[in-house]
Amino acid sequence: MVKVDNWVNGVAGETYTGVTARFGAILPLEVDKSVKLSAIVANPLTCCSTPSTKLSNSIALVARGDCSFEAKANLAQSNGAKALLVINDDEGTIEMGCDDDTPATNITIPIVMVPKSTGESFRKALQEGHKVEIGLWAPDRPVVSFSVAFLWLMAVSTVATASLWPEIAKTKDSEPRYDDFSPKSASDGATSKENTEEIINIDVKSAIIFVISASTFLVLLFFFMSSWFVWLLIVLFCIGGVEGMHTLIVTLISRGCTCQKKVTLPYFGETTIVSLIVLIFCLAFAIAWAITRKASFSWIGQDVLGICLMISILQVARLPNIKVATVLLCCAFVYDIFWVFLSPIIFHQSVMIAVAKGNNSGGESIPMLLRFPRLTDPWGGYDMIGFGDILFPGLLVGFSLRFDKENKKSWAGGYFIWLMVGYAFGLFFTYLGLYLMHGHGQPALLYLVPCTLGVCVVLGLIRGELKDLWNHGSSSTPAASLGGA
Numbered sequence: 024m025v026k027v028d029n030w031v032n033g034v035a036g037e038t039y040t041g042v043t044a045r046f047g048a049i050l051p052l053e054v055d056k057s058v059k060l061s062a063i064v065a066n067p068l069t070c071c072s073t074p075s076t077k078l079s080n081s082i083a084l085v086a087r088g089d090c091s092f093e094a095k096a097n098l099a100q101s102n103g104a105k106a107l108l109v110i111n112d113d114e115g116t117i118e119m120g121c122d123d124d125t126p127a128t129n130i131t132i133p134i135v136m137v138p139k140s141t142g143e144s145f146r147k148a149l150q151e152g153h154k155v156e157i158g159l160w161a162p163d164r165p166v167v168s169f170s171v172a173f174l175w176l177m178a179v180s181t182v183a184t185a186s187l188w189p190e191i192a193k194t195k196d197s198e199p200r201y202d203d204f205s206p207k208s209a210s211d212g213a214t215s216k217e218n219t220e221e222i223i224n225i226d227v228k229s230a231i232i233f234v235i236s237a238s239t240f241l242v243l244l245f246f247f248m249s250s251w252f253v254w255l256l257i258v259l260f261c262i263g264g265v266e267g268m269h270t271l272i273v274t275l276i277s278r279g280c281t282c283q284k285k286v287t288l289p290y291f292g293e294t295t296i297v298s299l300i301v302l303i304f305c306l307a308f309a310i311a312w313a314i315t316r317k318a319s320f321s322w323i324g325q326d327v328l329g330i331c332l333m334i335s336i337l338q339v340a341r342l343p344n345i346k347v348a349t350v351l352l353c354c355a356f357v358y359d360i361f362w363v364f365l366s367p368i369i370f371h372q373s374v375m376i377a378v379a380k381g382n383n384s385g386g387e388s389i390p391m392l393l394r395f396p397r398l399t400d401p402w403g404g405y406d407m408i409g410f411g412d413i414l415f416p417g418l419l420v421g422f423s424l425r426f427d428k429e430n431k432k433s434w435a436g437g438y439f440i441w442l443m444v445g446y447a448f449g450l451f452f453t454y455l456g457l458y459l460m461h462g463h464g465q466p467a468l469l470y471l472v473p474c475t476l477g478v479c480v481v482l483g484l485i486r487g488e489l490k491d492l493w494n495h496g497s498s499s500t501p502a503a504s505l506g507g508a
Contacts, residue, residue, distance in 0.1 A: 024402065025050060025135050027108075028057065028158035031148050039141040040402075041108075043161060044092060044119035044134035050161040057160035058082075058106055058133060064149050070095045070107075079103030082157050084145055086110045092119040096130045106159060107134045110142025135159055168397040171406050171454045177393055178408055179447050181330050182417045185337035186424045186439065192274045224343045224496070225418070230351035234358050237411075241362060244378045244389070245370065253389070257316070260390040261309040264328030267335030268305045273298050322394040322405060329393055333413055342422040343496035345479060345489070352472045355415045359466035375466070379407060412453075412467040416446050416475045423479060426495060438482060438492075442475050449474030 027039040043050060051057055063081040065074045069088025083104040085095055092109065099107045111117065116136045148155050184191070225233075244252070276297055284296045312324030342348045362375040379388055393413075394405040420442045427437030434440050449471040456465045483489035 024164070025159055025161045026054070026057075026401070027135065027137055027141065028054075028059075028160075029145065030156040030158075031153050033154075033156075039137060041135040041137040041141070041159075042116040042118070044096075044136070046093065046120070047096060047107075047130045047134040048132055050133050050135075050159050052160065052162055054158075054160050054162075057158040059156060059158040060105055062108070062145055062149060062155040062157045064146055065099065070098050073098060074102050077103065080105055082106040082108050082159075084108050084110065084142065084149070086142070087112050092134065093130070096132065096134050100130060100132050104132060106132050106157075108142070108145075108157065108159075109134065109136040110146070111136055111139055114138045114140060133159060162401040164402050165397075165400055168399050168406060170395045170397050170399070171457075174393060174395045174406050174408055175447075175450050175454065177326065177330065177395070178413050178450055179443070181333055181393075181413055182420050182446055183443055185334040185417055186421045186443075188334060188338060192278070221339065223340050225340060225347055225351065226343070227347055227350045230347055231354060234351070234354040238358060238362070241374060241378060245374045248378065256389055256391070257313055260328065260332070261313055263332045263335075265302075265305045265309045267331035267333075268308070268328065269298070269302050270335055271331055272301045272305070276301070316390075319396070322396060325390055326393050326395075329391070329410065333410060333417070336414060337417050337421055340418065341425075342418045344422070344494060345476075345483070345492040346494070348419045348422065348476060348479075352415055352419065352468070352476045355411065356468050356472040359411075359468040363466040379409065408450075408467065412450075412471060415468065416442075416449070416471050419475050419479065420446060426492065438479055441478055441482060445474040445478040446471060 025041040025043050027041045029036045029039070060080065060082045062084050063076060063078055065078065065083045065085045066076045067074070067088075068086045069090065070083065070085040071088045071090035071094065074083070078099060079102075081104060083099040083102075083106070085099065085107065087109060088095075095109065096107050109119070116138060119134060119136055145155055145157070280297065285293050286296055286299065287293050288299070308324065309328060312321060312328060315321050316325070342351070359375070363373055366372075366374040379392060388407070391410045392407045393410075394407050397404050397406055420439065423438035423442045426432075427439050430437075432438075450467065452470040452474070453465050453467045456470065479492065480489065483492045
């Protein structure tokens, strides 16, 4: 890839992107060493015959025609051009090679292709009599940006916060530390039943169905992704994000504020003033993000909404034991590997990566991702992690904390802290694999499942508690309440 800088009458313009040919000179890596020359439109424009215009010490601007790229380069170079800029006939670029796939050692100038709109803007400026200068350079793209450290921190913090949320959300007058798992008195029956109804305990059957449904949905996204489908996902994402953000903010405010003034609204009934104000704020936040989602700062709003949504989901959906966790995570493990590594055999490209990057929807990615800008990458872009890489392990980590609390285990003697360490290392190994594989997309669950489920099973075997972990909650153990959440 090539950076194409330009100046019209000495005024710097937008930097465009092009692609270099498989032959010709190698462009410099640094901007201060870039090839900066005046641009001249070749005549004939296709440069398939000897140009009638003088191209000496300039960048020749040519269009695609009937002759080969090698022929164009030879004619431009023999006429004194120092570089060749090929205007494609559509809004993409293609690989430019030699006629017989053998190196064109006689061509010593750089050859670059740009999209049609880029080339036409240069042509138009030249036709209007302006002086156009073009600078060409090709900086390396770092395989892994240090920005992944922030993404790693966000993912680990989300899992930890979601697991600890019932404790965080407790008010000063709440029950003792382990009351979520202790027998309730008769007077607490209504509250216990209400909280239990808000929780979905995943079973083996629903775990398998969920992974199959996720695969089906991924294929549908791959084949039928369009602008209206993206908007549907954006609306659903905003609804979930608003609900999650509202719940978290109201819960935190309720911890320190005893003000419970209420108001009655049509269709909604009675609600507190605090809840109404927070709801309006959350709606405004989500709408503002949706409107500005293509701006450079939109990743902040997307991450906030996404984190709130995931924390909310992990309060509602829970794993009852390691048996269900094994089925769910092993299915997700196979799912991730297949759609990242094996799907190119069938679909000629990685379905997971194509959907995540929005390759089939005009480049707009789905919102169900945490993003962070690649700050040290001259080409820009974002590092991303899917919600599934946080939610699937997060379900297991949340179960481990509830198991520790029920059995009154210490931090070191329990499972939660070790699974959190395992998740952190698993995510680190994901990015290490990304580096070792030279930037090829990695299925995060390939590393996360062994580092979380594997750690839990090994610790259970060592401590002689694997049977308890495997059968936990399968008989009469009640579902844990949501506490303050």
